[in-house]
Amino acid sequence: MEREAIYTEESMEEIESTDWDFMGENTQMHLHSLHPYPARMIPQIPAKAIELWSKKGDRVLDPFAGCGTTLLEAVIRGRNAVGVDNNPVACLISSAKTAYYSEEDVKCLKDFLETLDAMINSPDLIPSIPVYKNMEYWFAEEAIDELGKIRACIHTLEGKPRQMALCCLSAIIVRVSYQGSDTKYVRKVADFVPGSGIKGYKVKLKSAIKCIEEINEKKTGKAEIIRADGRNLEAIGDSTIDLIVTSPPYLNAYDYHKYHRHRMQWIDGDVAFARDNEIGKHDTFTRKGATPDKYFEDMARCFSEWYRVLKVDAYCLIVVGDAIVSGEPVPVGDRFVEMMNAVGFTFRNRWIRSLDVNRKSFNQQARIKKEHVLLFKKMYNKL
Known part of the structure; x- marks a missing residue:
């Protein structure tokens, strides 16, 4: 069954709009292409929202920061960004993308890239390899060795250069593993070409440095990244x-902790925290007899926190898709409107946007073609 947008109060003709589609636009500019991330929001959406409903110096929150799309668009527009996520990979990407890099930082990264081969080939280098269950099942021996050598070299860095270098390592992990793809946690054995891990890493880091130099001076805002459970801010x-x-996790669509599991191990992330605090994960809602109740309970807690932290007269824009659970369609967009109103928000507008299914980073089998763009405003503080 395909996941069209579901709505109960209005017809498609009344609410469908191209205002938020951005078909054919470049979604990979700046550092947005730094790291793979399933189902990421395109940057044009937060860019438009930030321009419409905030001003320079304002504080913009994405409580489901993911790969930092909203945060980067905020800081390059002179806003101060706050990002929250339970996934250490998301926090690493967001931190690396939004940081301001000094001339010394950039020089450090360039020197690191230039001397990387020499460091890797040094007989004194001891590979830094994490220990976790079934690693050899998911990686060729040569791939483990190359990743371990790169990781050992990264440990010689400090501060922002180390953060960016580690993010680039995380970006290539799935590509050199036996994991099927960034949205398929299945083993797919393929021959590992010796040297391809190191080569891929150098290409990624070189591209990242170029992007830093192109966009760095535009980052006039600052970002704060918080690793936490989104239900408690x-x-x-x-x-x-x-x-x-923000774009909350879609009900029954992905398992972010699973797709990023190997990355979390290689960056010394907390796998259990990400797994236990993930909202809407696919594994939970594909079980026999599953209902969407837990997802909406979790999101209700999130909405209460959003109401608490948001200023009066401030806006909240949510991008979300509908879902299917136990074979039944779930009108997530409509439920969000009801729940946000119950918390105290005032519903202002809704648009239905079409997704470019040929370009999106979604798992194609998720079959999500349309999603809701929901606008709310906080009109007053509760007594």
Whole structure:
């Protein structure tokens, strides 16, 4: 069954719009192509929202930061970004993309890239290889060795250069493994070409350095990345956020902790925390007799936190798709409107956007063709 957008109060003709489609536009500019990430929001959406409903110096929150799309668009527009995610890979990507790199930082990365082969070929280098169950099942022996050598070299760096270098390593992990793809956690054995891991890493790092130099001076805002459960934003004060732009995990679509599991191991991330705090994960809602109730319970807690941290007269834009659970369609967009109103938000508008299925980073088998763009406003503080 295909996942069209579902709506119960209005007809398609009344709400469908191309205002948020951005068909044919480049979605990989700047550092947005730094790291693979399933189902990422295209940058044009937060860019438009930030321009419409915030001003320079404002604080923009993405409570499901993912790969930092909203955060990067905020900082290059002079806003201060706050990103929250339970996944250490997401936090690493967001941090690497949004950081401002000094001339010294850039020089350090260039020197690292230039001397990487010499370091790797040094007889004194001891590969830095994480220990976790079934690693040999998922990687060729030569791939493990190459990744371990790169990782050992990265450990010689500090600060932002180390962060970016590690992010580039994370970006190539799935490509050199036996994992089927970034959205398929199945083993698919293929011959590993010796040297391809190191070559791929150097290409990725070189591209990242180029992107840093192209966009660095545009980053006039600052970003704060918080690794936390999105249902509890205790690190963010009451009424301190000027705009929320986010795309929550889609119900029954992905298992981010699973697709990023090997990456988390190689960056020393907390796999259990990401797994246990993931909302809407596919594994949970494909079980026999599953219902969507837990997803909406989790999102209700998130919505209450968003209301608490958002300032009065500030907006919240949500991008979300509908779902199928136990063979039944679930009108997620409509439920979100009801739940946000119950929390205290005022519903302002809804658009239905069509996805470019030939280009999107979704698993094609998810068959999501349309999604909701929902706009809310906080009109007052509760007594």
